[in-house]
Amino acid sequence: MSQSSLPDASAQVAGHSSAHPSSAAELAGLKVRLRAALRQFPDFPSPGILFEDILPIFADPTLHEALIRSLELHVLASYNGQKPDVVVGLEARGFLIGPSLALRLGASFVPVRKQGKLPGPCETQGYDKEYGQDFFQMQSDAVKSGQKVIVVDDIIATGGSAYAAGELIKKMGGDLLGFIFILELEFLKGREKLSAPVYTLLTGQA
Numbered sequence: 001m002s003q004s005s006l007p008d009a010s011a012q013v014a015g016h017s018s019a020h021p022s023s024a025a026e027l028a029g030l031k032v033r034l035r036a037a038l039r040q041f042p043d044f045p046s047p048g049i050l051f052e053d054i055l056p057i058f059a060d061p062t063l064h065e066a067l068i069r070s071l072e073l074h075v076l077a078s079y080n081g082q083k084p085d086v087v088v089g090l091e092a093r094g095f096l097i098g099p100s101l102a103l104r105l106g107a108s109f110v111p112v113r114k115q116g117k118l119p120g121p122c123e124t125q126g127y128d129k130e131y132g133q134d135f136f137q138m139q140s141d142a143v144k145s146g147q148k149v150i151v152v153d154d155i156i157a158t159g160g161s162a163y164a165a166g167e168l169i170k171k172m173g174g175d176l177l178g179f180i181f182i183l184e185l186e187f188l189k190g191r192e193k194l195s196a197p198v199y200t201l202l203t204g205q206a
């Protein structure tokens, strides 16, 4: 399932500052600014990987604010009007996006962490990613059966991380509304692994 077109959420932002992407033109401008902020580092963290560094986005408060606002608008305009109860962010860079988006949506924030970092009973799921293998965990009571959930992260590459997060949410009975990323490395076809709508602001070819 995929959802690559961008919503025109202008109807929902009456009264908001024009600093936010409330129209297709503003969203296009935001994308240009986001892309310009990205930096590429060859052979990191291992030879042959072109690492896309999203951290400069968060070093610029205006860009950071516009990013989170645009994601909020996306959620409000999507999922047939269903609002998420829970925003799940993936360690570590999903933690840069998830809590502020959750606050704006009036939703809970829940982390997915690498194995061994969370206390108490946990659900565990192994996965492959662009540069290795890992295990993700969520606390077993973090999502209640029937809660509506969105997953956020900075980048989708092979989709292994996001797939594992989706499996954990499903194990707990969560209703997965969709996945949200800043950047999609399209050539790795990660979205094909995912069974809920995928929204990305930028596509790249690291």
Ligand SMILES: O=P(O)(O)OC[C@H]1O[C@H](OP(=O)(O)OP(=O)(O)O)[C@H](O)[C@@H]1O
Binding pocket: 090, 091, 092, 093, 094, 128, 129, 130, 131, 153, 154, 155, 156, 157, 158, 159, 160, 161, 162, 190
């Ligand atoms: O689609 P995939 O192939 O799974 O790759 C994407 C994942 O890889 C990166 O995280 P990483 O595992 O490097 O962890 P970090 O954020 O803790 O550095 C990125 O932030 C995504 O979570």
Ligand SMILES: Nc1ncnc2[nH]cnc12
Binding pocket: 049, 050, 051, 052, 053, 129, 130, 131, 155, 157, 158, 206
């Ligand atoms: N090329 C890449 N750059 C940054 N983060 C990534 N996660 C997986 N692949 C990545």
